Amino acid sequence: MRTRLLAAAVAAAALGGASLEALAQAKPDVLVKQRQAAMTLQGKYLGPIGAMLKGARPYDADVVALNATFLENLARMPWDGFVASTSGIKSKTKPAAFTNTAKFQADAEALEAATAKLGAVARAKDQAGVKAAFGGVAKACGSCHDDFREK
Numbered sequence: 001m002r003t004r005l006l007a008a009a010v011a012a013a014a015l016g017g018a019s020l021e022a023l024a025q026a027k028p029d030v031l032v033k034q035r036q037a038a039m040t041l042q043g044k045y046l047g048p049i050g051a052m053l054k055g056a057r058p059y060d061a062d063v064v065a066l067n068a069t070f071l072e073n074l075a076r077m078p079w080d081g082f083v084a085s086t087s088g089i090k091s092k093t094k095p096a097a098f099t100n101t102a103k104f105q106a107d108a109e110a111l112e113a114a115t116a117k118l119g120a121v122a123r124a125k126d127q128a129g130v131k132a133a134f135g136g137v138a139k140a141c142g143s144c145h146d147d148f149r150e151k
Helices: 002-024 028-054 061-073 101-123 128-147
Strands: none
Touching: 028 061, 028 128, 061 101, 061 128, 101 128
16 A cells, blocks of 8 residues: 555655646747857856957956856857757747758757866866867857857
């Protein structure tokens, strides 16, 4: 009897969790806005690092470390917003993002890896390492934008 009651409780909890998950699904237009916001913030934190590396702003290792850490976290955020239900929502995303998902996934992972490397060298206050890693981040951004973003 106790086993049946436990099994029923587990089943009810699982079904209840599934129902809550279905209710928590974001609308396609909301997902697009969220992924665009994450990308906008990536630009916000990448820009000052680039300006410092070009000499347009004085180099500040603490600001670079903070911005690189934000980038590292932001680079993981937009991808769950690129789902098939968002393909009809007006944005700069090319249809290839929804059809060439293997390449899109690879580009997303490349950005995550590049920002993780940038974050690590920035927190270590390694300016030369930041300069080298920044190039990897720029390359990852550019590759994805070339293939999956309208000009």
